[in-house]
Amino acid sequence: MKLYNGMSPNGARVMIFMAEKGIEIPTVSIDLMANEGQAADFLKINALGQVPVLQLDNGRYLTESVAICRYLESLHPSPALFGKTPEEQAFIEMWMRRMELWLFNVAGAVGLHEIEFFKYRVEQNADYAAYCRRLLVERLAWLDTEMADGRGFIAGDTFTMADIIGMGLVMVMGFVQIEVPSELTNVVRWQQAMMSRPTFPQMPG
Numbered sequence: 235m236k237l238y239n240g241m242s243p244n245g246a247r248v249m250i251f252m253a254e255k256g257i258e259i260p261t262v263s264i265d266l267m268a269n270e271g272q273a274a275d276f277l278k279i280n281a282l283g284q285v286p287v288l289q290l291d292n293g294r295y296l297t298e299s300v301a302i303c304r305y306l307e308s309l310h311p312s313p314a315l316f317g318k319t320p321e322e323q324a325f326i327e328m329w330m331r332r333m334e335l336w337l338f339n340v341a342g343a344v345g346l347h348e349i350e351f352f353k354y355r356v357e358q359n360a361d362y363a364a365y366c367r368r369l370l371v372e373r374l375a376w377l378d379t380e381m382a383d384g385r386g387f388i389a390g391d392t393f394t395m396a397d398i399i400g401m402g403l404v405m406v407m408g409f410v411q412i413e414v415p416s417e418l419t420n421v422v423r424w425q426q427a428m429m430s431r432p433t434f435p436q437m438p439g
């Protein structure tokens with residue numbers, strides 16, 4: 235197998251996942267800031283011009299971060315980050331979708347609509363970015379209420395793929411400088427725990 239990856243919130247999901255499991259895969263580094271994702275050779279691998287991409291041993295390219303992690307989970311089941319029992323798996327899946335669709339994508343939209351680098355990716359709209367900033371904070375308040383049962387992690391008492399998607403969210407919030415309001419103590423506690431985890435990516439200074 236070969237991984238094509240670059241420093242980014244979605245790329246980080248796979249890096250964190252591998253680090254949590256102690257998996258090593260030869261990696262080709264794609265420098266997104268130098269626009270290597272849009273290079274003709276890379277577009278032949280993933281026409282969307284995005285990382286991460288896992289090339290399987292049979293040559294096929296898997297081009298979605300969660301699909302890559304799921305594939306690696308089946309090859310390296312322990313520790314189980316997608317759950318073991320049907321019930322665990324279903325609740326982790328529920329929380330993965332909530333973290334990605336309900337939170338991560340809203341934070342991502344702030345970046346897409348505000349950061350100069352993305353001006354050729356989307357038709358930027360400053361009002362939409364401002365709306366997404368407000369919406370994200372509202373949704374973090376919802377997450378805080380959900381986590382008021384004292385659970386240590388997003389989907390329960392163990393670290394899972396839902397937390398890894400959440401770590402990507404924390405990274406995006408760092409890029410666009412959105413802070414978790416201090417009164418959201420459950421989210422603040424979880425965020426601090428994620429940032430102190432040895433597998434949380436250290437951003438280049």
Ligand SMILES: N[C@@H](CCC(=O)N[C@@H](CS)C(=O)NCC(=O)O)C(=O)O
Binds near residue numbers: 245266272284285
């Ligand atoms: N759904 C894809 C999204 C991947 C994605 O958006 N990757 C971004 C980095 S977070 C990327 O490679 N962007 C390259 C660019 O815009 O040039 C996944 O999770 O794998």
